[in-house]
Amino acid sequence: MLKGIGKSHGKTIIMGEHAVVYGYPAIAIPLVSIPVIVRIKVNPESTLSSKYFVGKLSNLPDSLSGVKYLINLLDEKLNTEHINYAISIDSSLPIERGLGSSAAIGSALTRAFFDFFDKPLDDDTLIHYVNKSETVTHGKASGLDALTVISDFPVNYSKKEQVNYFNFNSDGFLVIADSGVKGKTKETVSDVKKMYDKDPHYIGEILKQLGQCTKQTKMALNDNHLKTLGKIFNTANNLLSELNLSIPKTDKLIQSANNSGALGSKITGGGRGGCIICLARNLTNAEMIQRSLIKSGAEQTWLQPLSIYSEEPDID
Numbered sequence: 001m002l003k004g005i006g007k008s009h010g011k012t013i014i015m016g017e018h019a020v021v022y023g024y025p026a027i028a029i030p031l032v033s034i035p036v037i038v039r040i041k042v043n044p045e046s047t048l049s050s051k052y053f054v055g056k057l058s059n060l061p062d063s064l065s066g067v068k069y070l071i072n073l074l075d076e077k078l079n080t081e082h083i084n085y086a087i088s089i090d091s092s093l094p095i096e097r098g099l100g101s102s103a104a105i106g107s108a109l110t111r112a113f114f115d116f117f118d119k120p121l122d123d124d125t126l127i128h129y130v131n132k133s134e135t136v137t138h139g140k141a142s143g144l145d146a147l148t149v150i151s152d153f154p155v156n157y158s159k160k161e162q163v164n165y166f167n168f169n170s171d172g173f174l175v176i177a178d179s180g181v182k183g184k185t186k187e188t189v190s191d192v193k194k195m196y197d198k199d200p201h202y203i204g205e206i207l208k209q210l211g212q213c214t215k216q217t218k219m220a221l222n223d224n225h226l227k228t229l230g231k232i233f234n235t236a237n238n239l240l241s242e243l244n245l246s247i248p249k250t251d252k253l254i255q256s257a258n259n260s261g262a263l264g265s266k267i268t269g270g271g272r273g274g275c276i277i278c279l280a281r282n283l284t285n286a287e288m289i290q291r292s293l294i295k296s297g298a299e300q301t302w303l304q305p306l307s308i309y310s311e312e313p314d315i316d
């Protein structure tokens with residue numbers, strides 16, 4: 001019980017964000033190259049050290065309400081001897097940019113607590129805790145982020161069909177760019193709900209079309225049809241813009257990527273700020289797009305091969 005460690009990573013939704021909240025399918029890819037690590041050790045007083053906050057746990061700010069809620073839950077469940085501890089969060093994921101930082105922190109934190117208190121942790125329990133904190137952070141969360149930040153494989157998810165881990169072989173690359181503008185997922189999910197309640201027919205049709213984009217994405221990935229996939233990215237981005245999820249900065253970045261050779265680009269995650277993803281044919285193409293995005297004002301960029309796995313996942 002002297003030390004505990006938990007690891008996780010970011011995610012990017014390549015298709016179906018927002019529609020997934022309404023039961024349509026979505027596909028997300030784990031960003032295994034952007035890890036989050038949480039360490040816990042015994043300490044005279046309970047503290048948290050992270051790039052967002054350093055200090056006593058009792059002083060955690062409201063902006064970390066999901067983390068605060070999760071720590072309380074885990075402490076209540078596991079800390080029967082009322083031990084004090086120091087938690088450190090080490091993450092290169094930007095927060096509130098649609099890359100799953102809250103779910104990744106939630107999952108690394110849960111793993112670290114169970115490790116620290118030397119208790120076994122199965123995936124269902126892990127997902128249960130991450131979703132609890134996600135509900136505080138994001139409101140009505142679909143559960144997709146929680147599933148992807150604990151997976152090493154792409155995730156195809158819908159509420160009805162539940163989770164399906166899958167794999168594909170593709171030469172493509174994703175270029176991910178941070179607009180530098182915070183995206184408020186809780187707010188955008190709630191705004192889409194308001195739009196839906198006001199005009200269920202029109203908004204329902206957009207969400208349905210996003211669901212169809214996900215089905216087409218799965219086929220394009222399986223067949224390695226990158227040009228088709230790029231077109232689907234652009235279609236989905238137009239649909240997400242109809243849901244009032246784009247801002248001038250992400251529009252500018254998307255235009256810049258598409259003008260410099262991207263096969264297609266879209267908002268990813270909650271939208272109205274945050275990150276965009278762009279599809280590149282190969283690494284050379286991806287680096288060209290990356291340079292253009294930096295010139296156009298992207299705050300940070302990452303490159304990720306679409307297929308990073310050489311073996312089939314050994315998961316049901």
Ligand SMILES: C[C@@](O)(CCO)CC(=O)[O-]
Pocket residue numbers: 013016017018019020021098100138140141142143144145185189269270
């Ligand atoms: C916008 C959304 O679809 C993705 C957030 O990363 C919300 C959710 O799935 O809970």
